[in-house]
Amino acid sequence: xxxxxxxxxxxxxxxxxxxxxxxxxxxxxxxxxxxxxxxxxxxxxxxxxxxxxxxxxxxxxxxxxxxxxxxxxxxxxxxxxxxxxxxxxxxxxxxxxxxxxxxxxxxxxxxxxxxxxxxxxxxxxxxxxxxxxxxxxxxxxxxxxxxxxxxxxxxxxxxxxxxxxxxxxxxxxxxxxxxxxxxxxxxxxxxxxxxxxxxxxxxxxxxxxxxxxxxxxxxxxxxxxxxxxxxxxxxxxxxxxxxxxxxxxxxxxxxxxxx
Amino acid sequence: xxxxxxxxxxxxxxxxxxxxxxxxxxxxxxxxxxxxxxxxxxxxxxxxxxxxxxxxxxxxxxxxxxxxxxxxxxxxxxxxxxxxxxxxxxxxxxxxxxxxxxxxxxxxxxxxxxxxxxxxxxxxxxxxxxxxxxxxxxxxxxxxxxxxxxxxxxxxxxxxxxxxxxxxxxxxxxxxxxxxxxxxxxxxxxxxxxxxxxxxxxxxxxxxxxxxxxxxxxxxxxxxxxxxxxxxxxxxxxxxxxxxxxxxxxxxxxxxxxxxxxxxxxxxxxxxxxxxxxxxxxxxxxxxxxxxxxxxxxxxxxxxxxxxxxxxxxxxxxxxxxxxxxxxxxxxxxxxxxxxxxxxxxxxxxxxxxxxxxxxxxxxxxxxxxxxxxxxxxxxxxxxxxxxxxxxxxxxxxxxxxxxxxxxxxxxxxxxxxxxxxxxxxxxxxxxxxxxxxxxxxxxxxxxxxxxxxxxxxxxx
Numbered sequence: 001x002x003x004x005x006x007x008x009x010x011x012x013x014x015x016x017x018x019x020x021x022x023x024x025x026x027x028x029x030x031x032x033x034x035x036x037x038x039x040x041x042x043x044x045x046x047x048x049x050x051x052x053x054x055x056x057x058x059x060x061x062x063x064x065x066x067x068x069x070x071x072x073x074x075x076x077x078x079x080x081x082x083x084x085x086x087x088x089x090x091x092x093x094x095x096x097x098x099x100x101x102x103x104x105x106x107x108x109x110x111x112x113x114x115x116x117x118x119x120x121x122x123x124x125x126x127x128x129x130x131x132x133x134x135x136x137x138x139x140x141x142x143x144x145x146x147x148x149x150x151x152x153x154x155x156x157x158x159x160x161x162x163x164x165x166x167x168x169x170x171x172x173x174x175x176x177x178x179x180x181x182x183x184x185x186x187x188x189x190x191x192x193x194x195x196x197x198x199x200x201x202x203x204x205x206x207x208x209x210x211x212x213x214x215x216x217x218x219x220x221x222x223x224x225x226x227x228x229x230x231x232x233x234x235x236x237x238x239x240x241x242x243x244x245x246x247x248x249x250x251x252x253x254x255x256x257x258x259x
Numbered sequence: 260x261x262x263x264x265x266x267x268x269x270x271x272x273x274x275x276x277x278x279x280x281x282x283x284x285x286x287x288x289x290x291x292x293x294x295x296x297x298x299x300x301x302x303x304x305x306x307x308x309x310x311x312x313x314x315x316x317x318x319x320x321x322x323x324x325x326x327x328x329x330x331x332x333x334x335x336x337x338x339x340x341x342x343x344x345x346x347x348x349x350x351x352x353x354x355x356x357x358x359x360x361x362x363x364x365x366x367x368x369x370x371x372x373x374x375x376x377x378x379x380x381x382x383x384x385x386x387x388x389x390x391x392x393x394x395x396x397x398x399x400x401x402x403x404x405x406x407x408x409x410x411x412x413x414x415x416x417x418x419x420x421x422x423x424x425x426x427x428x429x430x431x432x433x434x435x436x437x438x439x440x441x442x443x444x445x446x447x448x449x450x451x452x453x454x455x456x457x458x459x460x461x462x463x464x465x466x467x468x469x470x471x472x473x474x475x476x477x478x479x480x481x482x483x484x485x486x487x488x489x490x491x492x493x494x495x496x497x498x499x500x501x502x503x504x505x506x507x508x509x510x511x512x513x514x515x516x517x518x519x520x521x522x523x524x525x526x527x528x529x530x531x532x533x534x535x536x537x538x539x540x541x542x543x544x545x546x547x548x549x550x551x552x553x554x555x556x557x558x559x560x561x562x563x564x565x566x567x568x569x570x571x572x573x574x575x576x577x578x579x580x581x582x583x584x585x586x587x588x589x590x591x592x593x594x595x596x597x598x599x600x601x602x603x604x605x606x607x608x609x610x611x612x613x614x615x616x617x618x619x620x621x622x623x624x625x626x627x628x629x630x631x632x633x634x635x636x637x638x639x640x641x642x643x644x645x646x647x648x649x650x651x652x653x654x655x656x657x658x659x660x661x662x663x664x665x666x667x668x669x670x671x672x673x674x675x676x677x678x679x680x681x682x683x684x685x686x687x688x689x690x691x692x693x694x695x696x697x698x699x700x701x702x703x704x705x706x707x708x709x710x711x712x713x714x715x716x717x718x719x720x
Contacts, residue, residue: 063608065524092611102602105625114620115610165606172610 011036011176011206012057017071019052019061026052030071030232032225034176039198039207041221041238043214045253048227050210054178057208058094059087075176092119095169099181101161103153103168108145111153111164112136115172131171138204139167140197159190166197170205177201179209183216195220214254218242226250264392271316271400275309278404282308285411299418307417308407310424316400323395327388335377335384342373355381447698450691457688458484465489465692471656471672473689474681487689489696491656495573495666499652500641502577502662503584507641508634510581511588518589519596520618531593538586542646549579549651561663571653574662580647584637591636595629596622632708639704643697645670669693 012034019027027049034040034057042050052061059080061067073080080090092115103111112132115121122128132149136142141163145156153164162182169177179198183191198207198220211217217224218238225235226249234241234250245251283305290297332355339351346354357367358377362385367374411417455462461484468488476483514534518527554575561568568574599622607617623630653665654675676690677683 058609060605060609063605088608088611088613090611091609096605096609098602098605098609100602102600102606104603104606104621114607115612118610118612118616118620168606168610 009036010034011076012208013072013074014053014056015072017053017056017069017073019049019056020068020070021064022066026230027056028230030227032232032235034206034208035223036206037202037204038223039202039209039221040223040225041217042208042210042225042227043212043217043253044227044233046212049230050225050227051180053227054180054208054210057176057178058091058096060091060096062087092172093174094176094178095172095174097162097165097169097177097179097182100185101158101165103156103161103164105152105154107150108136108153108156108164109149112167112171115168119172121173135167135171136164138170138201139163140193140200141167157190159186159193162186162190162194163197166194166201170201174205176206176208179207181210181212184212191216214242226253228253264389267320267393267396268317271313271320271396274316274397274400274404275313278312278408279305279309281404282408282411285408286417289411289413296413298414298416303418303421304411304415307421307424308404310421310428311407312400312404314424314428315403316396319396319399320392323388323392327392331381331384331388335381338380339373339377342376444698447691447695450687451695454482454688454692457482458487469658474676474679474686482688489669489693491658492667492669492672492693494658494660495652495656496642496668496670498573498660498662498666499577499580499648499668500638502574503580503641504634504638506578506581507584507588507637511585511633511637512592512630514585514589515592515596516618516623519593520614520622531590534586534589537582538590540583542583542644543650545579545583546646546648546650549575549647553579554651557663566663568663569653569665571651571665572663573652573666576648576651577662579651580641580644583644583647584640587640588633588637591633592626592630595626595633598629599625628711628714632711635704635708635711639701639708642704643670643701645674649674669697673697 010033012032014030014032014034017027017030018025030053032040032053042054044050055061056069056073057075057080059069061069069081075090075094078085104114106114109132112135113128116128116131122131133142133146136145141160144160145151145164153161156164162185166177166182182198183194186194195216198209201207209217209220221238223236224238224241226233226241226245226247228249234245234247236246241250242254245254283301286297286299286301286304290301294300335355335358336351339346339354353368354374354377357369357374358381360367361370361374361378362382455465458464464484465487467490468485469490470486470488471491472486473482475486518531518534522530550571554570554572557572557575558568558570603621603625604617607621608614612620648668648671652671653667654671655665656667656672657665659666673690673693676686676693679686
């Protein structure tokens with residue numbers, strides 16, 4: 001009974017998830033709960049499956065032909081791999097920010113307005129303007145770009161591009177945002193800006209972030225999951241993971257002995 | 260005698276191999292059994308000698324071959340002129356060719372004293388020429404070969420030297436390609452100027468005139484500026500190109516989108532090569548397909564609904580030309596669509612866009628410059644296409660934009676001028692001018708297409 005009560009507060013629950021690329025198994029029997037209004041970090045050495053697992057949460061793996069996902073993943077209690085679920089609609093609810101900033105070759109305004117236009121979120125031009133301003137403001141970019149909204153998004157700096165991609169994702173009004181190493185292509189100053197932004201976005205969204213940097217995981221997340229060779233080794237409060245890891249492999253990774 | 264001088268290239272090649280072996284064994288000997296004591300491995304010493312012998316011999320041979328026969332002909336012609344100053348150039352040449360025939364034992368058009376004398380001189384000179392073509396290259400080759408072999412020491416940098424020779428050789432090959440192009444363009448320009456001077460520099464008549472019959476006044480030896488209007492040809496070319504692009508662009512582009520974003524790997528693996536086979540069909544085959552299969556069919560359909568359709572129609576030629584261009588457009592577009600980074604597609608899918616929305620709103624705008632340049636290359640292909648229109652479009656310079664009538668194109672008129680009964684020299688003027696015009700148009704299209712591609716590359720890589 002206590003178990004059920006705790007699951008009700010969870011945004012996403014994953015049970016017994018396996019992922020295969022052709023014959024190779026990339027993820028083995030992973031169970032994870034993603035809390036609402038919190039930041040969950042996935043850490044682990046390269047090739048451990050953390051990005052693969054992240055991409056299961058909005059079914060981005062569907063776009064890869066040889067990829068096969070089994071197990072049970074629920075968003076707000078609904079099985080997202082149920083045949084009645086439209087993966088395209090799912091991705092409007094579970095937004096994604098990628099490793100390399102990937103603004104479209106369009107103006108800054110059109111980049112942010114892309115999602116709302118596709119989903120018909122706004123009725124009028126002024127409503128759309130308001131939504132774009134809101135998204136850019138939440139992404140901490142409004143003041144820097146408000147005078148050049150018609151300039152191409154590709155002309156911004158790397159850090160600005162990544163914040164533009166975050167603005168683009170939140171403009172669709174998702175409830176969960178997945179971030180796949182969002183700072184790995186950025187310099188330390190841009191990284192610090194994005195980390196502050198993530199902390200702020202937590203008030204409205206559930207955030208899942210894959211990161212290579214343990215310091216980043218420690219700084220921004222409340223929950224941390226440690227993946228190793230396709231296994232979820234340890235999952236718990238970030239503080240506990242970094243101060244009192246239960247598993248020897250976690251201990252070795254966070255002290256820099258493997259990875 | 261003629262035999263040996265013709266065999267010289269092969270003899271020189273054999274000699275080069277001989278020197279290759281000699282140089283290599285000398286280098287091996289110099290190393291005293293310690294290969295690392297040589298700066299260059301024996302093969303490089305061999306190669307250096309090989310290149311010296313070959314290039315010296317062949318260069319000497321070619322120079323003697325070209326300038327020798329030019330010298331022989333020139334000196335004999337001046338002898339003929341000196342003996343009989345009343346002869347015109349063309350008559351002197353006839354005398355010379357008779358003299359050659361006499362000295363080689365063939366039948367001459369007529370035999371007289373002058374011809375006999377020249378025949379005697381010719382066989383002397385030509386003997387000398389043949390001998391020099393054998394002896395001088397041989398001597399140079401052998402001397403050069405021994406010179407190289409003498410230079411072989413452990414420190415001798417044959418490796419660097421042979422590389423330098425190869426580099427110059429490559430440069431010469433590149434220069435030949437460039438110079439040939441320049442030469443062709445220059446000859447186009449000169450012939451065009453010549454043609455314009457024949458019509459009294461009425462370039463406006465050529466560009467804006469509507470009647471094309473350039474050879475109408477040929478018997479009186481003049482060209483009538485009023486009858487060299489190329490507008491009907493330009494309009495015909497444009498009409499057929501337009502029809503071709505209306506067929507090729509949508510089909511080619513959509514095939515490319517299907518292949519790059521929708522087809523499974525297996526479908527793509529056989530569909531793409533199949534599509535490219537279309538590009539391998541000779542255009543002459545497309546041509547008779549248009550003329551024999553499609554044109555009568557279109558005529559039949561037209562008549563069935565009460566339209567009068569010419570048996571050679573712009574429509575038939577244009578449709579078949581469009582089919583020919585499909586693989587061009589689809590293959591080039593497929594490349595540029597594939598070059599759009601996957602991260603852009605992922606970004607769009609991640610926002611909840613469908614595949615079609617992603618292609619229409621993200622992939623195609625990103626690939627647009629490349630697609631435009633693919634279309635422009637297709638257009639320049641269509642403008643220059645000849646075989647299909649020769650067979651299927653018609654010959655009369657008919658000024659119309661009705662696709663059901665016969666029209667003619669620039670390329671068809673060039674073919675007619677050059678293969679017609681009129682003397683090549685007279686017909687060459689208008690033909691070269693049309694060719695030059697065509698060249699300018701396709702060059703312009705290619706330049707624009709390349710510029711667009713370059714701009715595109717700067718933006719998204």
